[in-house]
Amino acid sequence: MLKQYADHWALVTGASSGIGTEFARGLAARGMHLVLTARRREELEVLAEELHTRHGTRCLIIPGDLNLPEFPEQLIAETRRQKITIELLVNNAGFGMADTIENTDRKRVLDMLQVNMVALTNLTYLVLPEMLERRSGAVLNVSSISAFQPVAYMPAYSASKAYILHFSEALWAEARSRKVTVMALCPGVTSTNFFEIAGVGGWLKKHRSHTPEYVVRVALKALDKRRQYYVPGIRNYILTLASRIATRRTVVQSSMKYFRPRKKKNDDKK
Numbered sequence: 001m002l003k004q005y006a007d008h009w010a011l012v013t014g015a016s017s018g019i020g021t022e023f024a025r026g027l028a029a030r031g032m033h034l035v036l037t038a039r040r041r042e043e044l045e046v047l048a049e050e051l052h053t054r055h056g057t058r059c060l061i062i063p064g065d066l067n068l069p070e071f072p073e074q075l076i077a078e079t080r081r082q083k084i085t086i087e088l089l090v091n092n093a094g095f096g097m098a099d100t101i102e103n104t105d106r107k108r109v110l111d112m113l114q115v116n117m118v119a120l121t122n123l124t125y126l127v128l129p130e131m132l133e134r135r136s137g138a139v140l141n142v143s144s145i146s147a148f149q150p151v152a153y154m155p156a157y158s159a160s161k162a163y164i165l166h167f168s169e170a171l172w173a174e175a176r177s178r179k180v181t182v183m184a185l186c187p188g189v190t191s192t193n194f195f196e197i198a199g200v201g202g203w204l205k206k207h208r209s210h211t212p213e214y215v216v217r218v219a220l221k222a223l224d225k226r227r228q229y230y231v232p233g234i235r236n237y238i239l240t241l242a243s244r245i246a247t248r249r250t251v252v253q254s255s256m257k258y259f260r261p262r263k264k265k266n267d268d269k270k
């Protein structure tokens, strides 16, 4: 890798929307064939059709729920059954949730940790040893700018993304001398369904955002350079530096303004 994308296979999780769909498009444009996965089969089928028409991409669709502990293994078993060698794994699937402690749905938090951390870890260890043996390949794990600081009202989400950053950087250090790279991508606000799903739909209208197309374009360039992590956008990068200089107390307290839930009308009457 990494300039040799053409005719190799990439596996993209969370390919049914947002950043994952754009990764599929960007990699197909570089001549890669794709294994596409997410829960929504129809979106994957429409995408596969588009990529085949535009680039002649071969796509294998394996729909499934990464919240199920057995799915990552089934996914990789199916690619092996089809004699596909995964040259690039893009662990992109994930979601967030923002709320107060009292209103947090505990079961949903656990589901989120399963998808954001456990499934990602499982898939990484399912493909990395073979890449090291072949002495080629790459894993791109989608973390977030929130990996650099605790975020009030999103404690488990920001911690899950910090896990991805640390996990990926440690693997990068171990794998790099063996011609395999692991990169954590840490996007800032990106215009996708993410905020709607996290329960803060209005967020995007009020903040500057990158398009998923931009995020993927610069991410693939960073992957070419074998960066261990990458933060798209200079403003986002400066924010990550600022959070390292300020005291931890200042950083976490200042995060309270981001996702503080609005008071519901009835709250005042209680």
Ligand SMILES: NC(=O)c1ccc[n+]([C@@H]2O[C@H](COP(=O)([O-])OP(=O)(O)OC[C@H]3O[C@@H](n4cnc5c(N)ncnc54)[C@H](OP(=O)(O)O)[C@@H]3O)[C@@H](O)[C@H]2O)c1
Residues within 6 Å of the ligand: 013, 014, 015, 016, 017, 018, 019, 020, 037, 038, 039, 040, 041, 064, 065, 066, 067, 092, 093, 094, 095, 096, 115, 142, 143, 144, 145, 186, 187, 188, 189, 190, 191, 192, 193, 194, 195, 197
């Ligand atoms: N948007 C941002 O501002 C932002 C910033 C930093 C990091 N990120 C990260 O970027 C990644 C992609 O998010 P996005 O912004 O593109 O949001 P998105 O449009 O909501 O995409 C999320 C993707 O994850 C998949 N997914 C969610 N739960 C899943 C599950 N249980 N099993 C399998 N797939 C699942 C979804 O597919 P199905 O619903 O079809 O299963 C969808 O394809 C996430 O890891 C997110 O944390 C986003």
